[in-house]
Structure formats: C-alpha cells, structure tokens
Amino acid sequence: RFIYFLLTLLGFGAVSCERSMVEYGCPMADYHVSARVVDSEGNSIAGIEVGGYYGEVFGVSDADGVVDINYRGGSMRKITFTDVDGAENGGEFSKVEFDRDYLKRKVEKVEDGEGWYMGKFNIELGDVEMTLVAKDNAEETPEE
Numbered sequence: 001r002f003i004y005f006l007l008t009l010l011g012f013g014a015v016s017c018e019r020s021m022v023e024y025g026c027p028m029a030d031y032h033v034s035a036r037v038v039d040s041e042g043n044s045i046a047g048i049e050v051g052g053y054y055g056e057v058f059g060v061s062d063a064d065g066v067v068d069i070n071y072r073g074g075s076m077r078k079i080t081f082t083d084v085d086g087a088e089n090g091g092e093f094s095k096v097e098f099d100r101d102y103l104k105r106k107v108e109k110v111e112d113g114e115g116w117y118m119g120k121f122n123i124e125l126g127d128v129e130m131t132l133v134a135k136d137n138a139e140e141t142p143e144e
Helices: 002-009 100-106
Strands: 028-038 048-052 057-060 066-073 078-083 096-099 107-112 117-129
Touching: 028 048, 028 078, 048 066, 057 066, 078 100, 078 117, 096 100, 096 117, 100 107, 100 117
Parallel strands: 028 117
Antiparallel strands: 028 066, 048 057, 048 078, 078 096, 107 117
C-alpha cells in the first residue's frame, strides 16, 4: 500500500477504462487554415502575418493574399492577421483577430484521432478584410 501511495504522489498510476493505459501530455491536432486577405475594396494584401494565441507565426499571405497553412498543436484559441511590413503592402493595416468562439463555428473535423491526438481539422475563413489605418493629414500634406 505504501508503494502504491508513493507512486501516486510521483504521478504514476493505473487507469481502468476501455484499456489500461496512462497517457501524459497535451491534446494535439492537425489544422489546415485557409483564407484570403483583402482590403475594404476586395484587393488582395500580401505580406500579412498569420499567428496564434501564444504569438507563434503560422505563415504569411502570398502575393494574391492567400493564406494556406498547416499547423500542428493544441486547440486553436485565436488566429491573428497582422501587418508587419508597414506601408510596403499598399498601406498600414490594423490587426484582425478571430477568437475561440468564432473559430468553433468555422472548424470542420475531417479525420478522427485517437488518445491525445484529436485528429485533423479544416478552418476556412474566406475573405479576411483588413482596414487601412488612417494617417494624420498633417503628415501627408507638405507645408508651404
């Protein structure tokens, strides 16, 4: 009994569900995220960084504004679209974030997993519209 108590304190144990197996870790899944980043007029925006909840970078939109990334990790808590190159891509755009509640409505399970592996999921975001940040008119108009 003492040994069982000691092993329990150290994190060892037995589980008797469908099978006797103890798993330690974090649930993981494979995600495929697709979107097209556009401005308010529907023009594609290149160079927009796509990231996650912990600040990780998944990818960058291509010349056509297309985001097509694969990511393996825990649950998708947030997806962010950030303009990291300033005015280089046609202007400076404000950040767009999709939270967990929004993503739950967009996620589609395409393959089951087993154990801590939850499976494969698609997240299709469609057109992600980013807003151009307004510049101060005093900066744009030269003084005479």
